[in-house]
Amino acid sequence: MQGRRILLVVSGSVAAFKALALARLLRAEGATVRAVPTAAGLRFVTKESLAALTAQPVMDDLWAAESEIGHIRLARWAELVLVVPASAHRLAAMAAGLADDLAGCVLLATRAPVLAAPAMNPAMWEHPATQANLAALRGRGVRFLGPVEGAMAEPESGPGRLLEPEAMLPLIRAALADGPLAGRHVLVTSGPTHEPIDPVRYIANRSSGRQGHGIAAACAALGARVTLVSGPVQVPDPPGVRVVRVETARDMLAACEAALPADAAICAAAVADWRPAREAGQKMKKQPGAAAPTLEMALNPDILLTLSAHARRPRLVVGFAAETEQVVPHAQAKLARKGCDWVVANDVSGDVMGGAENAVHIVSAAGVEDWPRLPKEEVAARLAARVAAALA
Numbered sequence: 001m002q003g004r005r006i007l008l009v010v011s012g013s014v015a016a017f018k019a020l021a022l023a024r025l026l027r028a029e030g031a032t033v034r035a036v037p038t039a040a041g042l043r044f045v046t047k048e049s050l051a052a053l054t055a056q057p058v059m060d061d062l063w064a065a066e067s068e069i070g071h072i073r074l075a076r077w078a079e080l081v082l083v084v085p086a087s088a089h090r091l092a093a094m095a096a097g098l099a100d101d102l103a104g105c106v107l108l109a110t111r112a113p114v115l116a117a118p119a120m121n122p123a124m125w126e127h128p129a130t131q132a133n134l135a136a137l138r139g140r141g142v143r144f145l146g147p148v149e150g151a152m153a154e155p156e157s158g159p160g161r162l163l164e165p166e167a168m169l170p171l172i173r174a175a176l177a178d179g180p181l182a183g184r185h186v187l188v189t190s191g192p193t194h195e196p197i198d199p200v201r202y203i204a205n206r207s208s209g210r211q212g213h214g215i216a217a218a219c220a221a222l223g224a225r226v227t228l229v230s231g232p233v234q235v236p237d238p239p240g241v242r243v244v245r246v247e248t249a250r251d252m253l254a255a256c257e258a259a260l261p262a263d264a265a266i267c268a269a270a271v272a273d274w275r276p277a278r279e280a281g282q283k284m285k286k287q288p289g290a291a292a293p294t295l296e297m298a299l300n301p302d303i304l305l306t307l308s309a310h311a312r313r314p315r316l317v318v319g320f321a322a323e324t325e326q327v328v329p330h331a332q333a334k335l336a337r338k339g340c341d342w343v344v345a346n347d348v349s350g351d352v353m354g355g356a357e358n359a360v361h362i363v364s365a366a367g368v369e370d371w372p373r374l375p376k377e378e379v380a381a382r383l384a385a386r387v388a389a390a391l392a
C-alpha cells in the first residue's frame with residue numbers, strides 16, 4: 001500500500017474506536033490516510049486521536065474545508081474511500097445520496113472505489129430499511145466488509161458487529177489492486193453441476209463450493225481480477241469477484257471459454273462426468289405396473305482438459321482430484337491425462353466434501369507437496385500465494 005491515498009470516513013457507532021486501529025494498520029503498510037469523521041463519529045472518537053494516528057489534519061467541517069482543500073479536491077485525492085464504521089444512518093444517507101456534511105459530499109463526489117464496514121445493533125442491521133439501503137449501494141458498486149456475528153456493546157449478540165481491522169486488510173489491498181496477483185486475471189470453477197433428467201429432476205453431487213469460492217476470494221485478496229464460474233451453491237458470493245452462475249457442465253465450459261484469456265485457471269468444481277443423454281421435455285410420469293426407467297448417460301465435456309489444451313490456454317492450469325484411495329498415484333495419473341500444471345489432490349473418503357477442512361497434496365512435475373489438514377480458507381490462501389509465485 002506504499003504511497004496509496006485512502007480517505008477514512010468515520011461515522012457514529014461505538015465501534016468507531018476501531019477506525020483508529022485501522023488507520024494505524026494502513027499507515028504501517030505505507031498508505032497515506034486522511035480521516036473525515038462525521039459529527040456523530042466525533043461523539044465516539046476525538047479529532048485529536050484521528051489526527052495523531054493518521055498524522056494528517058482531520059477534516060470534518062464542510063464549510064471550513066471549502067476554504068482549505070474542498071470536498072471535490074478531497075474526493076479526487078482519494079484512491080479508495082473507506083467508511084469504517086458505517087452506521088445505519090450513514091448507509092441510509094449514502095443510499096439517498098445526502099450531501100449535508102463533508103463525508104456525504106465526498107462520498108457523492110468521489111469516483112474511487114468505496115468500501116463500507118457496517119456496525120450496528122442486529123435489529124437495526126436486519127431492518128428492511130437497512131437491507132434495502134445495502135442492496136441499493138451494492139447495485140452502485142459499494143463493497144461491504146462484514147459485518148460479522150458476535151458480541152455487541154450492549155449485552156446481546158448477533159449480526160452487526162464490525163469486522164476486525166486486521167480482517168479488513170486483505171480486502172482493502174484487493175480493492176487497491178495491490179498484491180502479488182495485481183493485474184492478473186484468474187478463472188476459478190466451483191461447486192457441483194446439475195444435470196437435468198427432466199424439468200424437475202437432476203443429477204448432482206455433494207460439493208458445497210466452499211473450497212472453490214475460498215480460492216476465488218483468496219486470489220481477489222491478493223489483487224487478482226477473478227472470474228468465478230459456479231454451479232448451484234448455497235455459499236455466498238466472495239467479495240470483489242465476478243460470479244457467473246451456471247447449472248450444467250456444458251454451461252460451465254461455455255462460461256469458462258467466454259472468460260478467457262486468463263493468467264491462471266483453477267478448476268475446483270466437482271463437474272458431473274456424465275449427464276442423462278436426453279432431457280425429458282415433460283416430467284417423467286410413473287406408470288402403474290411399468291418398470292423403473294433406465295437412464296442412458298452421455299459423457300460431459302472435461303473443462304480442465306479443454307482449458308489445458310486450449311488455443312488460449314492460461315499460463316497456469318490447476319486441477320483438483322477428489323479421491324477415496326491411492327490419492328497421490330491417482331493424482332499423478334490425472335496430471336498427465338489432463339495436461340494441467342498442478343493437481344491439488346485430496347482424500348474425500350471422510351467428511352471433506354461439504355466439510356470445513358481439507359488435507360491436500362500438491363502434485364506437479366516438480367514432485368509432491370503434502371500440506372497438513374487445514375481449514376479450507378487456509379488451503380485457499382496458501383494456494384493463491386503459490387499461484388502468485390508461479391505467475392511472478
Ligand code: C5P
Nearest residue numbers: 267268269271300301302303304319320
Ligand atoms: O476427471 P476427474 O473428475 O477425476 O478430475 C477432476 C478435475 O477435473 C477437477 O479439477 C475438476 O474440476 C475437473 N473436471 C472438469 N470437467 C469435468 C470433470 C472434471 O473440469 N467434466
